[in-house]
Amino acid sequence: MSVLIYTESENGKFKKTAFELASYGKEIANMMGTTLTAVAVNAENAEELANYGVDKTLMVTSDELKNFNAKAYAHTISSAAEQEGSKVVIISSSANAKYLAPELAINLKAGYASNVVALPESTEPFKVKRTAFTNKAFNLTEINTEVKLLGLSKNSFGLKETSGAGAVASFDAAIPDNANGVEVASVDKVTGAVTIADAEVVVSGGRGLKGPENWGMVEELAEVLGAATACSKPVSDLGWRPHSEHVGQTGKPVASNLYIAIGISGAIQHLAGINASKTKVVINNDPEAPFFKAADYGVVGDAFEVVPQLIEKLKAFKSNNA
Amino acid sequence: MKILVCISHVPDTTSKINFTEGDTKFDTNGVQFVINPNDEFGLTRAMWFKEKQGATVTVVNVGEADTEPTLRKALAIGADEAIRINAHPSDGFFVAQQLAKVAKEGNYDLIIAGRESIDYNGGMVPGMLASLIDANFVNTCISLEVEGTDATAVREIDGGKETVKTSLPLVIGGQKGLVEEKDLRIPNMRGIMMARKKALTVLDPDDTQARTQAVAFEKPAPKGDVKLVSPENLDELIDLLHNEAKVI
Numbered sequence: 001m002s003v004l005i006y007t008e009s010e011n012g013k014f015k016k017t018a019f020e021l022a023s024y025g026k027e028i029a030n031m032m033g034t035t036l037t038a039v040a041v042n043a044e045n046a047e048e049l050a051n052y053g054v055d056k057t058l059m060v061t062s063d064e065l066k067n068f069n070a071k072a073y074a075h076t077i078s079s080a081a082e083q084e085g086s087k088v089v090i091i092s093s094s095a096n097a098k099y100l101a102p103e104l105a106i107n108l109k110a111g112y113a114s115n116v117v118a119l120p121e122s123t124e125p126f127k128v129k130r131t132a133f134t135n136k137a138f139n140l141t142e143i144n145t146e147v148k149l150l151g152l153s154k155n156s157f158g159l160k161e162t163s164g165a166g167a168v169a170s171f172d173a174a175i176p177d178n179a180n181g182v183e184v185a186s187v188d189k190v191t192g193a194v195t196i197a198d199a200e201v202v203v204s205g206g207r208g209l210k211g212p213e214n215w216g217m218v219e220e221l222a223e224v225l226g227a228a229t230a231c232s233k234p235v236s237d238l239g240w241r242p243h244s245e246h247v248g249q250t251g252k253p254v255a256s257n258l259y260i261a262i263g264i265s266g267a268i269q270h271l272a273g274i275n276a277s278k279t280k281v282v283i284n285n286d287p288e289a290p291f292f293k294a295a296d297y298g299v300v301g302d303a304f305e306v307v308p309q310l311i312e313k314l315k316a317f318k319s320n321n322a
Numbered sequence: 323m324k325i326l327v328c329i330s331h332v333p334d335t336t337s338k339i340n341f342t343e344g345d346t347k348f349d350t351n352g353v354q355f356v357i358n359p360n361d362e363f364g365l366t367r368a369m370w371f372k373e374k375q376g377a378t379v380t381v382v383n384v385g386e387a388d389t390e391p392t393l394r395k396a397l398a399i400g401a402d403e404a405i406r407i408n409a410h411p412s413d414g415f416f417v418a419q420q421l422a423k424v425a426k427e428g429n430y431d432l433i434i435a436g437r438e439s440i441d442y443n444g445g446m447v448p449g450m451l452a453s454l455i456d457a458n459f460v461n462t463c464i465s466l467e468v469e470g471t472d473a474t475a476v477r478e479i480d481g482g483k484e485t486v487k488t489s490l491p492l493v494i495g496g497q498k499g500l501v502e503e504k505d506l507r508i509p510n511m512r513g514i515m516m517a518r519k520k521a522l523t524v525l526d527p528d529d530t531q532a533r534t535q536a537v538a539f540e541k542p543a544p545k546g547d548v549k550l551v552s553p554e555n556l557d558e559l560i561d562l563l564h565n566e567a568k569v570i
């Protein structure tokens with residue numbers, strides 16, 4: 001009966017979303033009067049999950065699962081759900097989670113609600129709030145199947161410390177034959193840099209920065225803040241920055257704690273993709289730029305003067321608060 | 323190679339989103355509908371396979387009669403034929419089942435869908451479809467090459483990209499990168515004329531039940547006014563971010 005979460009890790013370490021999923025899953029388990037089980041693949045330190053309410057962790061250790069494989073991972077999670085008799089299964093909104101989710105839904109004959117942002121409004125019938133129209137609206141979805149699959153949006157629930165029983169068991173699921181149909185040939189991943197998906201802070205530049213040669217200050221600001229860098233669509237279309245940095249309705253969604261937009265006008269398609277960020281700051285020399293209507297804090301000024309000063313002041317702030 | 327391109331019919335990105343009937347239905351009043359942007363990249367890539375590798379391209383939509391102009395546009399861009407499954411696309415599972423039936427009956431080698439549709443943002447139709455027809459699946463696909471029955475795809479991952487080797491039959495959830503923005507096609511007069519003569523087959527849905535139901539909608543709470551900080555006083559900004567917003 002227990003609620004099941006799939007806790008993601010990288011190089012053995014749990015991601016922050018794993019703890020957010022645990023916090024969220026625990027509350028649903030409480031609502032339903034049951035316990036919370038986690039399934040983790042090639043992760044260490046299962047005891048960390050107990051601080052966020054996990055009662056039992058199923059640890060999967062397998063060389064075959066070293067590279068992500070949607071079918072194999074989905075099968076592992078659905079086998080765990082079957083073993084636990086789980087009626088609610090929760091995953092994150094990472095690229096990998098979104099990749100395996102549809103397969104998992106079919107395996108479990110589950111109705112799937114993605115981009116969930118709150119606890120269920122009720123569990124019988126099961127109704128949960130999710131975003132729709134790329135953050136331009138919310139939608140209450142009712143799931144009619146016996147097993148429910150939820151994809152939780154990042155940073156929508158936060159972390160809640162609470163203790164769980166913290167049992168640990170090893171778990172092993174056979175890998176289905178058809179998982180070999182897609183094989184990873186190479187992975188090209190920036191190491192060290194913060195990714196937009198994981199970042200707490202995102203620093204983003206628009207066409208107002210005039211050209212790729214001016215991105216030094218954006219990168220420096222990001223470095224001071226431990227932030228990921230991003231950009232508006234025209235900036236990536238012009239080839240100033242890689243496509244992977246394009247955020248917005250047709251690019252990546254951003255759900256960070258802080259989003260700083262420099263020289264970005266704030267077109268509806270841009271705002272749709274970044275609206276889920278908690279605090280938004282805009283730096284723009286045009287006080288009429290639409291971004292000022294969407295931001296929490298704004299500086300009307302020339303980015304080429306404001307950003308370098310901001311970097312210096314943040315460095316001073318950081319060294320005073322270190 | 324037989325290609326099926328799944329097209330969802332969505333409000334234009336500039337649309338203001340409103341609801342009617344006590345916030346239970348999307349208000350289509352004054353809304354312009356377009357080919358879902360992710361599908362537009364996929365359709366353009368399909369055109370490349372048609373022109374360079376002799377593929378045939380069928381476009382398919384699960385939707386009511388009002389989606390036909392969107393399918394005609396896909397035909398005008400160069401698809402060979404269109405199929406519409408005459409049903410309200412009530413949820414991702416329902417749509418995937420309808421598409422699975424078309425995919426099986428038509429024996430398609432490659433099915434190109436989008437990473438997500440920008441209306442409901444389900445991000446589930448292509449993966450479910452692949453699972454239902456037991457085809458290989460690559461999501462967030464930003465590059466695709468096919469040689470015989472072998473395929474090489476690049477998928478976007480958090481923080482980078484991954485190259486995968488796979489084979490047909492294959493379903494992809496595509497997005498920008500499959501082709502560049504500048505290579506997207508706009509129908510020309512000749513295409514529009516030719517599209518009128520191409521077949522648009524309407525099929526009835528099967529009796530699959532949706533597993534989820536959108537019961538209500540709501541718009542985000544209106545935002546408070548922006549706090550402006552003078553460029554001469556950036557310490558104040560840092561103070562606000564630290565003490566008020568508590569984000570640094």
Ligand SMILES: Cc1cc2nc3c(=O)[nH]c(=O)nc-3n(C[C@H](O)[C@H](O)[C@H](O)COP(=O)(O)OP(=O)(O)OC[C@H]3O[C@@H](n4cnc5c(N)ncnc54)[C@H](O)[C@@H]3O)c2cc1C
Binds near residue numbers: 250
């Ligand atoms: C189908 C479709 C999908 C789209 N999807 C997206 C999307 O996902 N993401 C996205 O970002 N866009 C998207 N767009 C594009 C969007 O409509 C805007 O064109 C785009 O966001 C504008 O980018 P920008 O703000 O960088 O450039 P601009 O609109 O050119 O704005 C530049 C800003 O910089 C300011 N500026 C200039 N000089 C300075 C200076 N020295 N200091 C400070 N500020 C300065 C200007 O005042 C201006 O506000 C989409 C468009 C379409 C049609």
Ligand SMILES: Nc1ncnc2c1ncn2[C@@H]1O[C@H](COP(=O)(O)O)[C@@H](O)[C@H]1O
Binds near residue numbers: 384446447
């Ligand atoms: N009603 C539909 N008809 C045809 N294809 C669809 C439909 N809905 C979704 N799709 C396809 O599935 C992709 C992802 O949609 P979704 O899972 O709804 O986010 C879209 O980009 C389309 O390629």
